[in-house]
Amino acid sequence: MILKNKNNNFLLTLSIVLILMGIVIFSFFSQKRAPVTPEKASTEIRQIQTQSQSDDVEAIEKDINDTDLSEIDREISAIEKELNASY
Secondary structure (H helix, E strand, O other): OHHHHHHHHHHHHHHHHHHHHHHHHHHHHOOOOOOOOOOOOOHHHHHHHOOOOOOOHHHHHHHHHHOOOOOHHHHHHHHHHHHHHOO
């Protein structure tokens, strides 16, 4: 009788543990992640894409001087915020 009771307790405990593990695994994999939407290309990006193809020093210097990086800190902060929000 004692042996039968121990087997029943073990099977009941094992069943509960397996059910709980199944619930945890299901909830982990069924979490919906927020879709990442690409932002519209800013004028700086469009400007970088339209820079000259020349490898002359003067052309490179002109491209560097024409590139506006004044708001890069704000953009990096926004990217970090978006990455942290996804986890």
